[in-house]
Amino acid sequence: MTQSTTVPVGSFRTGRLAEGRPQALDAWRVTTDDAEVAARIANLLGGQPQPNEGGGKLAHEVLTKVETVRLLMDGPDAVAAHMILWGSKGIIHQCDGLEFLSPEEKKGQPCGCPPVFEDRKVAAKEGRGPMPSINLTFRIAAEPALGKFHFMTSSWQMAAQLSDLTDALKRINGPAICDLTLELVAYTTKMGRGVCYQKPVVTVLGSPDTVTIEPPQVAEPTPTPAPSPLRREARLTSEPTIPSAMESIHSVSVSAALLRQAAEVLGTAGHEETVIAALSEIAAGRQQAAELFRLREQFGQITAIAGRALQGRDSALT
Structure with a gap:
């Protein structure tokens, strides 16, 4: 899969830094270097433009009020994905799951990654193998002239669904209307520990000719409850997190x-x-x-x- 060379005007993110600590969010965060873009995002998706103090190099951020954004994706080329293993001096392994993409002297050679998806996850967890690196490029369907944005994730769940996503985009055979959603997942592990995390999900809806492009609906702000022992551990990753005492945007107060x-x-x-x-x-x-x-x-x-x-x-x- 290839990726457009157009420089994105901003990034969609699922987390930020708060007082030096990573924090998971319940709605999309958008960062940009363009103050006008930040103002328009706030108008479309809710929130207020503000100086970016939550991490990243872009100057402005908007903590939006929505969990779902309607997008316009330019076919399967809007999806770029590979596997990366980082070392102390940079990337030491980059592949597409079958062949090396770098370093140059290994490019095209078998990468040696396990053929079974779950085995790849185990290898990555143990530090022996690469993790997914997925980059989605898109426009906001309600205002495509605003420019292209991107969303980067290392979510294994999204990696497992990439073939379905690209196949659906191919069937549209042109620009596709999609929904990008932060989906809440909560469950109990075999050890009896509660786990919750936000999973990014892309749903292909159809072509602009068949799908009504509606402005994103701004969600009502959720009141911030009093502090309680029940909190979600805040991380920037899209993978599961174990609840802890770490602060989060939304907490739950239940005796x-x-x-x-x-x-x-x-x-x-x-x-x-x-x-x-x-x-x-x-x-x-x-x-x-x-x-x-x-x-x-x-x-x-x-x-x-x-x-x-x-x-x-x-x-x-x-």
């Missing part, structure tokens, strides 16, 4: 007693399972559909779903 009562209502066996159940269709019958959708998208609203479920139980007992 242990409330979680125990919610577990009785939802029929769950532990705190992590209770949180996941509240975000899943298990609770669909207890809440209005629109509210449930918002709660699933905004993890910080978990208190509301648990509290209202308890109200329903208490009402039934009186």
